[in-house]
Each structure stands twice: as C-alpha cells, then as structure tokens.
Amino acid sequence: MKISLTPQEIEKRLMDAGVQPTLQRIAICRYVLCEADHPTAEQVKDWAQQNLDKISQATVYNTMNALVDAGLLRALRLPHTEKVIYDDNIEDHHHFFDEETGRLYDLPEEQIDVRSKLPKKFKTNRVEVLFTGKVED
Amino acid sequence: MKISLTPQEIEKRLMDAGVQPTLQRIAICRYVLCEADHPTAEQVKDWAQQNLDKISQATVYNTMNALVDAGLLRALRLPHTEKVIYDDNIEDHHHFFDEETGRLYDLPEEQIDVRSKLPKKFKTNRVEVLFTGKVED
DNA sequence: GAACATATTTAGAATAGTTCTAAAGATATA
DNA sequence: TATATCTTTAGAACTATTCTAAATATGTTC
Structure with missing residues (x-):
C-alpha cells in the first residue's frame, strides 16, 4: 500500500x-x-x-x-528493540506488532476505540495503542 | 501507594x-x-x-x-527515552506519561476499554495503551 | 566447621546505537 | 564570481547496556 x-x-x-x-x-x-x-x-x-x-x-x-x-x-520506540523505527505514516494511528515475524502493522485511528475513565486531572493529548500478537496468513 | x-x-x-x-x-x-x-x-x-x-x-x-x-x-521502553524503565507492577496495565514532569503513571486495566475492529487474521495477545499529556495538580 | 562446588559480584573492556566535531564539499545568493 | 550558508563526511565521542574473567560469597557435604 x-x-x-x-x-x-x-x-x-x-x-x-x-x-x-x-x-x-x-x-x-x-x-x-x-x-x-x-x-x-x-x-x-x-x-x-x-x-x-x-x-x-x-x-x-x-x-x-x-x-x-x-x-x-x-x-x-517499541518494546522489542532499542533501535528507533521510522514511520512514514504521520497521521495519528496505532500499531500491531507481530512477535513471530517482527513486523509492525499500522492500524488506522478509526479501527480502535479507546474509552477511559481516568481521574479528571489527567489531561490527555495523545493515545497510542500497541497490540502484540501474531498475524495469520 | x-x-x-x-x-x-x-x-x-x-x-x-x-x-x-x-x-x-x-x-x-x-x-x-x-x-x-x-x-x-x-x-x-x-x-x-x-x-x-x-x-x-x-x-x-x-x-x-x-x-x-x-x-x-x-x-x-517508552518513546521519550532510550533508557529501560522498570515497573514493579507486573499486572497487565496501561500508562500515562506526563510530558511536563516526565513522570509515568500506572493505569489499571479496568480503567481502559479498548475496542478494536481488526481484520480476523490479527490474533492479539496483549494490548497496551500509552496516554500522553499532563496531570494537573 | 573445613573443603569443595556453585553462584554472585566486580572492574574494566566491549558492544550497539546514535550524536558530535571539524574539515571538505556543495548549493544558493548577491 | 565571490561569498555566505548548508550539507556531507570520516572518525571520534557518547550513552546505555552487556560481556569477560578474576575475586568473592554462598550453599552443600562430610
């Protein structure tokens, strides 16, 4: 793509x-x-x-x-490596990390809905979700 | 705590x-x-x-x-630093990063609800959310 | 509790990823 | 075309972490 x-x-x-x-x-x-x-x-x-x-x-x-x-x-910067990873997707989005292949997938914002009940004093600017698992072929 | x-x-x-x-x-x-x-x-x-x-x-x-x-x-391993950060909370949980103080807050699993519509081939083992913002005093 | 095997600690060297330095080269501007 | 400004480069330096091999501590057996 x-x-x-x-x-x-x-x-x-x-x-x-x-x-x-x-x-x-x-x-x-x-x-x-x-x-x-x-x-x-x-x-x-x-x-x-x-x-x-x-x-x-x-x-x-x-x-x-x-x-x-x-x-x-x-x-x-992701948990599985100390190297910086560059992403040409500059929109807000999330990630899926395939722990078998080491490959990282972008997940569009719209596919994920995060609902949080944080105390009012937490003022959120950004929310990033990292899914870890495997992608079947 | x-x-x-x-x-x-x-x-x-x-x-x-x-x-x-x-x-x-x-x-x-x-x-x-x-x-x-x-x-x-x-x-x-x-x-x-x-x-x-x-x-x-x-x-x-x-x-x-x-x-x-x-x-x-x-x-x-979080985006703002290349140092490893140790967490004594070994339960599944999420994090809030205060970008002004640099402080990291644990957020219990139950406070966050992540709903995703991922294609079926994505088999998820773990979901981790990182909130970034500031905590008011 | 002395003797021995095993595990841990240590100083310092080594490594990995990235940034810095200062000189050389390229590019833009007048 | 001269000049100022940026970019590239090789190599040194830096930061976080791991490795090495010797010294020390701990646990185990008699």
Whole structure:
C-alpha cells in the first residue's frame, strides 16, 4: 500500500517541509516513503549504501532526524528493540506488532476505540495503542 | 501507594521467584519494590551507591535482569527515552506519561476499554495503551 | 566447621546505537 | 564570481547496556 512518488514530487515535498532537497535526502526519501516498511536507521543505511555511490552513516542519521523534525516521518520506540523505527505514516494511528515475524502493522485511528475513565486531572493529548500478537496468513 | 516490605518478606519473595537473595539483591528490591517510581537502571545505581557500602554497575544491571526474568519486575521502553524503565507492577496495565514532569503513571486495566475492529487474521495477545499529556495538580 | 562446588559480584573492556566535531564539499545568493 | 550558508563526511565521542574473567560469597557435604 505504499505510495509511488517521482523524484520531482519528493523534491517538492522536501521543499514544502523546509528541507533542502539534496541528492542523499531525495534518495533516502525514495526509500522511506515509497519502499520501506517501518525501517530502522540501519536498514536505511544498508539500502543507501547499496543504491548510492557513497553515503555516510552520519548523513543517514542526519537525514532521518531532519525528516522527523520536518514532520515527514515519525520516530517510534517499541518494546522489542532499542533501535528507533521510522514511520512514514504521520497521521495519528496505532500499531500491531507481530512477535513471530517482527513486523509492525499500522492500524488506522478509526479501527480502535479507546474509552477511559481516568481521574479528571489527567489531561490527555495523545493515545497510542500497541497490540502484540501474531498475524495469520 | 507503594507497599512496605521487611527484609524477610523481600527475601521470601526472591526465594519464591527462584532468585538467590543476596545482600545486593535485597537492597535493590527494597528500593524498586518499596520506594522507587518507574526507575531506570541509572536511578537504581545512584540509589544503591549512596545506600550500600559498595556496589558495581554490573551488579545493578545483573540484578534488574534477574528480577525481570524472575517475573518480579517488568522492563518498559517508552518513546521519550532510550533508557529501560522498570515497573514493579507486573499486572497487565496501561500508562500515562506526563510530558511536563516526565513522570509515568500506572493505569489499571479496568480503567481502559479498548475496542478494536481488526481484520480476523490479527490474533492479539496483549494490548497496551500509552496516554500522553499532563496531570494537573 | 573445613573443603569443595556453585553462584554472585566486580572492574574494566566491549558492544550497539546514535550524536558530535571539524574539515571538505556543495548549493544558493548577491 | 565571490561569498555566505548548508550539507556531507570520516572518525571520534557518547550513552546505555552487556560481556569477560578474576575475586568473592554462598550453599552443600562430610
């Protein structure tokens, strides 16, 4: 279900988000926005080093941070790993973690209804649900 | 709302869980079970180094892992920090993170009702909700 | 309670993931 | 075209945690 974007479209997205569209950034976006599924920085680095002439680890990290800061990606930290996971879904949503495959699925907001009876002093800004289990094939 | 335990009660808990009750472990349990509020290993180490003659970092980590493995503690990984957070509440429950104070509150299972319409192939084992916001005083 | 096996603790080295530094290179601006 | 500004880079540094191997403590047997 990933979107397909031309380099020009990616360039526009970056500019609109206030990120200067360098070669490295465009390439990384091609991967994280159009191909990857909740990648870690390491996975982005591996892909980039195979698909670009030359790119440093620092640039990968710089770029991921720039994309998160610009609001084009979200950084996730989940219980099963200490690596940051990047999510190109920037809408509010929930996650299902398949503990057998290690794969993470996005669950749209609307599919989950959370009703809470918290004491009034708890003022909630965000609610995030993590389901853990397995996905049958 | 923390429980108060005598060294003997702590010793018994450790034995029942199959953990040899050494001086260091009993001391750390005194802190994590009776005093601390979602501490990190670092906080446990700081407390231990102030309150015990001498304790090494390695022992703190060894002990925390032993307690988690024995089922006396749970290890949590939350979005706002890369440090592992230890929770002495080993029941299924949810969390509220106060983004102003950095404090984490346990929310009992019963206070939260999660209704989901997931496709049938998603077989859920666990559901964890993280609320983020602020707690008024 | 001495002797022995087993488990725990320790200091320090090692590792993993990420960030920092400062120099070199690219890009945009005047 | 010169100049200021950003980006990239290699490598060092940093943070959280784990590993290693030696020393110490604990439990067990006679």
